[in-house]
Amino acid sequence: MTDPMLRPRRSVLYMPGANERALEKAKTLPADALILDLEDSVAPDAKAEGRERVCEAVANGGYGKRELTIRVNGLGTQWHADDLRAVAKAGPDAVVVPKVNSATEVHAIERALEAAGAPDHTAIWAMVETPIAMLRAHEIAAASDRLTVFVMGTNDLAKELHAEHVPGRAPLLGGLSLALLAARATGKVILDGVYNDVKDLDGFAEECVQGRQFGFDGKTLIHPGQIGPCNEIFAPSEAAVAQSRKIIEAFEEAAAEGRGVVTVDGRMIENLHVDNARRILAVAAAIDELGS
Known part of the structure; x- marks a missing residue:
């Protein structure tokens, strides 16, 4: 870990x-x-x-x-x-x-x-x-x-x-x-x-x-x-993990295209949402590593 x-x-x-x-x-x-x-x-x-x-x-x-x-x-x-x-x-x-x-x-x-x-x-x-x-x-x-x-x-x-x-x-x-x-x-x-x-x-x-x-x-x-x-x-739910991946993908795509505004499912996404999404995925990965 x-x-x-x-x-x-x-x-x-x-x-x-x-x-x-x-x-x-x-x-x-x-x-x-x-x-x-x-x-x-x-x-x-x-x-x-x-x-x-x-x-x-x-x-x-x-x-x-x-x-x-x-x-x-x-x-x-x-x-x-x-x-x-x-x-x-x-x-x-x-x-x-x-x-x-x-x-x-x-x-x-x-x-x-x-x-x-x-x-x-x-x-x-x-x-x-x-x-x-x-x-x-x-x-x-x-x-x-x-x-x-x-x-x-x-x-x-x-x-x-x-x-x-x-x-x-x-x-x-x-x-x-x-x-x-x-x-x-x-x-x-x-x-x-x-x-x-x-x-x-x-x-x-x-x-x-x-x-x-x-x-x-x-x-x-x-x-x-x-x-x-x-x-x-x-543990993060499957829905939370899926939503977190979606938020990160949308944010990274917008950054690559030079867009300053990011939305997911009609909601504005800011850095704080991306940080939280990354934390959720890291927690989920740590749980998977533990094997339970």
Whole structure:
């Protein structure tokens, strides 16, 4: 993948780090990326064992083209420093850090990774999931080139806002928009939060559509059954790909003929439409390369 920002991240599945069967099953799932979790899904007395198991899984490989990340325990917890040192040695594609609230914290994470010898390819994915993180979203996103992805923690954000989980997510839209603005202003990828009701696939699909319309690059998931709908919704449709090709062909033909005005299906085409068409085709090509 020549451009890491175009790497498909439609479906990003959390997998419990202490569960050996789950780690093995993850090798067969069509998720674009995996978050091997050492935080919420691992009991306090299993943290050390989970850390060892996850780092061994990363070292052993077998996950194909899936992007492989590890979520560590948060800053200020008794496990955080040991987690970062172990992850640095394992060298996954990224370390996912919960509740990142400031640029200072990003710098501390970066220093810890570098001190532990993390390879250059191990990026930082910052989870933004508090009111202060929403208000400091641009500061956090701009703090480091090593930080490449924002991950929305919508459950924690709703909790801290005292908000209800409702269809359409109206109570969260202000925070989602601030994080999206910060990600796009700094050239970062941004992933939508999880959908909690794994049996409600219709509601899940509606939220995926909302996330895609907002501009999210993909969505974090808590169940393998959510992968298929998520991959389909966050991929460019056949119609969008065909229209993008049509726009680019018309624009290039007009440029070759020296025409300044370009129309496609009766609509004026400007550079911004061509740029978007090229982005859509690049995303589609990246998905084809991934093979899913």
